[in-house]
Amino acid sequence: MPQRPLVVLFGDSLLLDGIAVNLAGRNMPGAIRMGSDVNDVRECLKTLQPALIIFELGAPQSTAIFSLLSEQPGIQLLGLDLACSRLIMLNSQQCLNPTMNELCQMVQARAGQQGNSSKGGG
Numbered sequence: 001m002p003q004r005p006l007v008v009l010f011g012d013s014l015l016l017d018g019i020a021v022n023l024a025g026r027n028m029p030g031a032i033r034m035g036s037d038v039n040d041v042r043e044c045l046k047t048l049q050p051a052l053i054i055f056e057l058g059a060p061q062s063t064a065i066f067s068l069l070s071e072q073p074g075i076q077l078l079g080l081d082l083a084c085s086r087l088i089m090l091n092s093q094q095c096l097n098p099t100m101n102e103l104c105q106m107v108q109a110r111a112g113q114q115g116n117s118s119k120g121g122g
Contacts, residue, residue, distance in 0.1 A: 006030035
């Protein structure tokens with residue numbers, strides 16, 4: 001049985017070509033390319049069950065990728081926003097039926113992380 005791919009690079013852009021070449025040069029096992037011409041992107045990605053999907057935000061089929069966040073625990077998405085030269089990381093961390101106290105603790109923890117990172121300055 002073949003090893004589950006760790007990374008799926010979804011799309012047809014030159015940027016993704018460059019990332020694929022760079023990962024191959026770093027001996028990244030399990031990184032595969034998937035063109036946007038796939039008929040059922042969501043179903044294909046569900047079958048592959050990668051740990052990380054790298055894709056371009058705003059690409060025609062990128063919305064199908066977002067639905068995987070609720071369907072596949074542990075999956076991470078790395079969206080490339082070419083217009084702003086930034087990366088957006090999303091994960092499928094879930095909390096079932098959180099209490100109001102748990103929700104507020106999560107918000108405080110996230111806000112605390114954001115506050116600490118902005119204080120680092122330069």
